[in-house]
Amino acid sequence: MSRIFSGIQPSGELHIGNYLGAVKNWVQLQDRYECIYCIVDYHAITGSYEPDDLRRRTRDMAVSLLAAGLDPEKCTLFVQSMVPEHTELAWILNTVTPLGELERQTQFKDKASRQESVPAGLLNYPVLQAADILLYRADLVPVGEDQVQHLELSREIARRWNAKFGVELFPEPQPLLTPARRIVGLDGQAKMSKSLGNTVGVLEEPDAIWQKLRPAVTDPARVRRTDPGTPEICNIYHLHQAFSDPPTVEHVAHMCRTAGWGCIECKRVLFESMMRELTPIRERAAELRAHPERIDEVLHAGAEHCRAMAQETMAAVKEHMGLDLAPVPPLGRAGV
Numbered sequence: 001m002s003r004i005f006s007g008i009q010p011s012g013e014l015h016i017g018n019y020l021g022a023v024k025n026w027v028q029l030q031d032r033y034e035c036i037y038c039i040v041d042y043h044a045i046t047g048s049y050e051p052d053d054l055r056r057r058t059r060d061m062a063v064s065l066l067a068a069g070l071d072p073e074k075c076t077l078f079v080q081s082m083v084p085e086h087t088e089l090a091w092i093l094n095t096v097t098p099l100g101e102l103e104r105q106t107q108f109k110d111k112a113s114r115q116e117s118v119p120a121g122l123l124n125y126p127v128l129q130a131a132d133i134l135l136y137r138a139d140l141v142p143v144g145e146d147q148v149q150h151l152e153l154s155r156e157i158a159r160r161w162n163a164k165f166g167v168e169l170f171p172e173p174q175p176l177l178t179p180a181r182r183i184v185g186l187d188g189q190a191k192m193s194k195s196l197g198n199t200v201g202v203l204e205e206p207d208a209i210w211q212k213l214r215p216a217v218t219d220p221a222r223v224r225r226t227d228p229g230t231p232e233i234c235n236i237y238h239l240h241q242a243f244s245d246p247p248t249v250e251h252v253a254h255m256c257r258t259a260g261w262g263c264i265e266c267k268r269v270l271f272e273s274m275m276r277e278l279t280p281i282r283e284r285a286a287e288l289r290a291h292p293e294r295i296d297e298v299l300h301a302g303a304e305h306c307r308a309m310a311q312e313t314m315a316a317v318k319e320h321m322g323l324d325l326a327p328v329p330p331l332g333r334a335g336v
Ligand code: SF4
Pocket: 218, 219, 222, 229, 230, 231, 234, 235, 236, 237, 252, 255, 256, 257, 261, 262, 263, 264, 266, 267
């Protein structure tokens, strides 16, 4: 069975952008592949952050992922910093990664241009991503369009390491192009993102979700109720495509084009579709929160499973690199 690796930032509770764009797909993949899913907290420390907040966001993300349908019986879920081999391999891969390749990465250029002092971790971020994937010798990585460049770099790093040490240890991970949706925020302007404040949380209370949907941007041509609209340019229609069944989506498009209803009625129908999907997730999350020990169990079991695989890879890497002298026995205290 092919092995998949994918990671998600510990951004706290899931919003519908990352749920529809990645996690819903992860849930389907766990039935068909050996899936390793990682909450990438080492990736989250390249900017400023509060340690307590990071801890909380990491746990909230674990709750969201399990509530959304990741099943520890079918996949492995763990937190990156619980398997220190990620950073060990990242250092090693740094030694075969050309600086120019890292400086050309679009995400680095974007983020660096917005910071006065750029930490080296931001530049080396894609090397850690390569280490995440290669540590488990994953065959496939589900990618959105914006991650294709990073995956290509991981493939390049695998090729370079293999060529330098004359062994095909790392398979070149292939992209698994999946029907991931790029969800625009409720402002209709940019990708849904917590930092832009345009998100809908998967675990948010129904009232809060409705208060956000009600004023959400629609087709600007629909000034009056009698003005026909173009559903394809409306974000609410795109959300219908994600949450409503096909006959409802067809009905929405017809009612929009013929000005058969107003945008508020359209949003009411969307709200009901969303509740059908999100209510069971919210209920599972409440149940998990009432038993935090279950989250710890899942994450520890996941880390233990991954650590065994990671140690196996690192043993082979070190052997081929001449880094495998016999380990020093544990130090005793002087005089003991
Ligand atoms: S009727 Fe629905 S699809 Fe059409 S513009 Fe309004 S909210 Fe968008």
